Amino acid sequence: MESLVSRAQRRVDTVLGRVGQTGALTLGALRLVLGAVFVGVLLAQALFVPLIADEMATTLPEAAFLRWPLLVMVIAGLAMVQVAVVCVWRLLTLVAESAVFSHAAFRYVDGIVLAGAVATALAVAALALTVATGMLQPGLLLVTCGAIVGGAGVTLLVVVLRALLVRAVALTDETAALHAELGGVI
Numbered sequence: 001m002e003s004l005v006s007r008a009q010r011r012v013d014t015v016l017g018r019v020g021q022t023g024a025l026t027l028g029a030l031r032l033v034l035g036a037v038f039v040g041v042l043l044a045q046a047l048f049v050p051l052i053a054d055e056m057a058t059t060l061p062e063a064a065f066l067r068w069p070l071l072v073m074v075i076a077g078l079a080m081v082q083v084a085v086v087c088v089w090r091l092l093t094l095v096a097e098s099a100v101f102s103h104a105a106f107r108y109v110d111g112i113v114l115a116g117a118v119a120t121a122l123a124v125a126a127l128a129l130t131v132a133t134g135m136l137q138p139g140l141l142l143v144t145c146g147a148i149v150g151g152a153g154v155t156l157l158v159v160v161l162r163a164l165l166v167r168a169v170a171l172t173d174e175t176a177a178l179h180a181e182l183g184g185v186i
Helices: 002-059 061-096 105-132 138-185
Strands: none
Touching: 002 061, 061 105, 105 138
């Protein structure tokens, strides 16, 4: 029995060693992308979204009253993207530490789910506001519906992945308990 467990452990270590060599490059590249997304969203919040809101108020004076509510909703929705980026960054740290299949990962996955749900709810509220006021424009409809479908889709995908994480953590805990039990017997 010990030789079977030892062989399995060596095989897992070999596979993880191969992943670790290429994984460092992948993690670094993903962190670079996440940093660019975070900075891009920050620039959008600080510069582009307020400029677009100003332009909307100028070109559509009848919709100028929507400027501030929509501006707040869009900036808050983009803040949820930043929250998700930070949570993914923290999950990458757990991956680098080989601790992603632990209970610590749940808070970051839950953060992504919560951020996605809030961002989707904000997009639904923005759509409802523009429809209720009769100020729905085709471009705004397209962007808002894209945000709703994209936000809901990503959030639901992360919920499914969370269920897989629950199972992986349970298997990790079970494996550790069996390993400890076998270590005590042998």
